[in-house]
Amino acid sequence: MxxxxxxxxxxxxxxxxxxxxxxxxxxxxxxxxxxxxxxxxxxxxxxxxxxxxxxxxxxxxxxxxxxxxxxxxxxxxxxxxxxxxxxxxxxxxxxxxxxxxxxxxxxxxxxxxxxxxxxxxxxxxxxxxxxxxxxxxxxxxxxxxxxxxxxxxxxxxxxxxxxxxxxxxxxxxxxxxxxxxxxxxxxxxxxxxxxxxxxxxxxxxxxxxxxxxxxxxxxxxxxxxxxxxxxxxxxxxxxxxxxxxxxxxxxxxxxxxxxxxxxxAAGVLLTRVVDVKQFPGAKRFVVLDAGMTELMRPALYDAFHRIEPVHPRPGAEVPVDIVGPICESTDTFARDRALPPVEVGDLVIVRDAGAYGAAMGSNYLRRLLPPEVLLDGEAWTVTRRRQTLDDMLALEV
Ligand SMILES: Cc1ncc(COP(=O)(O)O)c(C=O)c1O
Missing domain, CATH: 3.20.20.10 (Alanine racemase)
Structure with missing residues (x-):
């Protein structure tokens, strides 16, 4: 799904x-x-x-x-x-x-x-x-x-x-x-x-x-x-x-x-890994395509969210920092979190994001508001399309 x-x-x-x-x-x-x-x-x-x-x-x-x-x-x-x-x-x-x-x-x-x-x-x-x-x-x-x-x-x-x-x-x-x-x-x-x-x-x-x-x-x-x-x-x-x-x-x-x-608990933020990086003696970072513009709670009040790969790969969990792509240090979803191995392109869900997630979203960095999908049993409907750059700029001269 x-x-x-x-x-x-x-x-x-x-x-x-x-x-x-x-x-x-x-x-x-x-x-x-x-x-x-x-x-x-x-x-x-x-x-x-x-x-x-x-x-x-x-x-x-x-x-x-x-x-x-x-x-x-x-x-x-x-x-x-x-x-x-x-x-x-x-x-x-x-x-x-x-x-x-x-x-x-x-x-x-x-x-x-x-x-x-x-x-x-x-x-x-x-x-x-x-x-x-x-x-x-x-x-x-x-x-x-x-x-x-x-x-x-x-x-x-x-x-x-x-x-x-x-x-x-x-x-x-x-x-x-x-x-x-x-x-x-x-x-x-x-x-x-x-x-x-x-x-x-x-x-x-x-x-x-x-x-x-x-x-x-x-x-x-x-x-x-x-x-x-x-x-x-x-x-x-x-x-x-x-x-x-x-x-x-x-x-x-x-x-x-x-x-x-x-x-x-009814909502998840569905996101993809865009980068994985680690230098010797330093932390391992998993960079997602979602960040504080989509889900501000971790940046705003250090909130904890469970984060899981949609299709976990075999291998031991390792501690990683799971971060967003935004140029702010607080754009971090989790620090030293045990995560199974992930690779660029893998889908990841951030759980329990239905409240104070989309509602607090922003256009910071000219990022587009994400789409929203409502599942009902096996069926699903796109209830908000992704914002376009034209939607955003329509307000400006
Ligand atoms: C006046 C008022 N009522 C209701 C709520 C909803 O709170 P919650 O989502 O924690 O149930 C809030 C949020 O803080 C609020 O400010």
């Missing part, structure tokens, strides 16, 4: 498995049992139309982190009431569009944004549906670059500041409080921090109700990690069970915003 795909579309290319996405979605969904809930797929993980449409067909709504992602969610069949809009620095035009659409919730991140939104909605004669993003000061124990729930992070408002802000929302006719939102980080592999964040949000909701400040939903964000090393990943059922347990004394709608756990 990988050979056929590489022959048809070339390398590097992203290949996603629809079956794996369906399974991951069904598992999370079923874990809620009969508890009313909503799954808002976090488009930031991968907003390829084919994947968003697939998830939408399964019943998913959307968590958008920019107005571009809002528009993509709409084009993939979401209604405005299936979309929540998060983001630490929403521009006035983004807020205006969100208000005009009457999105399910605008997740507000600061008192200043709340004020700007209230004025903007009032000017338009509208009522903006607001969820307040609270920062519970909980350490997600993930990588520091993807932790968002500590006081020292730029996200949300301190949870103790929330009651006063909900009172302000109640006092402003152009705002309606619909929810509390929390998101403490990504690639979280310990369930305790996620559970504690959920408990903190539920306690706040209870407090608000006692003050006569009702809301509609609790949004626990995303963050559940996957096993990049192929070991055991946190159990999605247990994750949902803990959220449901934390919320058992409320009848509010429970929402989550999973990204990685839905699409991460």
């Amino acid at each position: 990988f050979d056929q795909i590489a022959d048809a579309v070339g390398t590097p290319a992203y290949v996603y498995d629809a079956g794996a996405i369906r399974t991951a979605y069904a598992r999370l969904d079923a874990a809620f049992g009969d508890r009313p809930h909503a799954i808002h797929y976090a488009l930031k993980a991968n907003s390829s139309l084919a994947l968003v449409r697939l998830l939408r067909s399964l019943g998913s709504g959307a968590d958008a982190n920019s107005i571009g992602e809002v528009e993509v969610a709409l084009r993939c069949g979401c209604t405005p009431r299936d979309i929540v809009f998060t983001g630490v620095g929403k521009r006035a035009d983004e807020l205006a569009r969100a208000v005009d659409l009457d999105l399910l919730a605008i997740n507000v991140e600061s008192p200043g944004e709340l004020d700007r939104l209230a004025r903007l909605a009032a000017d338009r004669g509208a009522v903006a549906r607001v969820a307040l993003r609270v920062n519970p000061d909980i350490d997600a124990r993930s990588h520091p670059h993807i932790s968002t729930g500590l006081k020292s992070n730029k996200f949300g408002v301190p949870i103790d500041a929330a009651p006063a802000l909900f009172r302000e929302i109640a006092a402003r006719p152009s705002l309606a409080a619909v929810g509390i939102h929390v998101h403490i980080g990504s690639q979280i592999t310990a369930l305790d921090p996620l559970e504690r964040a959920a408990e903190a949000v539920v306690a706040l909701a209870t407090d608000l109700r006692a003050q006569g400040l009702p809301i509609e939903h609790l949004d626990f964000g995303g963050g559940l990690g996957i096993a990049y090393d192929g070991g055991t990943a946190p159990d999605p059922d247990e994750y949902v069970r803990r959220i449901v347990r934390a919320a058992k004394h409320t009848d509010l709608l429970l929402a989550i915003e999973p990204g990685r756990v839905l699409v991460g």
Whole structure:
């Protein structure tokens, strides 16, 4: 299959498995049992139309982190009431569009944004549906670059500041409080921090109700990690069970915003070896035709991905540095990684690249965005063609 795909579309290319996405979605969904809930797929993980449409067909709504992602969610069949809009620095035009659409919730991140939104909605004669993003000061124990729930992070408002802000929302006719939102980080592999964040949000909701400040939903964000090393990943059922347990004394709608756990393990980056080099006494380098422009995670946060030849050659594994072709030292997928022998032209896959892979791709070095392919059983479809130089240059004079 990988050979056929590489022959048809070339390398590097992203290949996603629809079956794996369906399974991951069904598992999370079923874990809620009969508890009313909503799954808002976090488009930031991968907003390829084919994947968003697939998830939408399964019943998913959307968590958008920019107005571009809002528009993509709409084009993939979401209604405005299936979309929540998060983001630490929403521009006035983004807020205006969100208000005009009457999105399910605008997740507000600061008192200043709340004020700007209230004025903007009032000017338009509208009522903006607001969820307040609270920062519970909980350490997600993930990588520091993807932790968002500590006081020292730029996200949300301190949870103790929330009651006063909900009172302000109640006092402003152009705002309606619909929810509390929390998101403490990504690639979280310990369930305790996620559970504690959920408990903190539920306690706040209870407090608000006692003050006569009702809301509609609790949004626990995303963050559940996957096993990049192929070991055991946190159990999605247990994750949902803990959220449901934390919320058992409320009848509010429970929402989550999973990204990685839905699409991460469903994608591989298919690439080819373009060079192998070693000088006496020095490291052995395997150079791939994919690099940080296609998959930025290793360069950005030293992320680990399993990397395997599609057709392993016989012979002992040797430690190699697996690198991309880009003129940056951080363009390195793995250091001192045991790899079976490979030769120039061999196909190699980088596993678990479905989330924060294609979505973070760039045109650095005028490299072309790679094609994307969706596998479904034995069949596969090219869901994005390779960008051409003309596509790229069309924006320029
Ligand atoms: C607000 C928000 N929701 C959801 C997510 C999805 O997170 P993950 O892919 O870890 O599930 C993110 C990503 O960090 C986010 O910023």
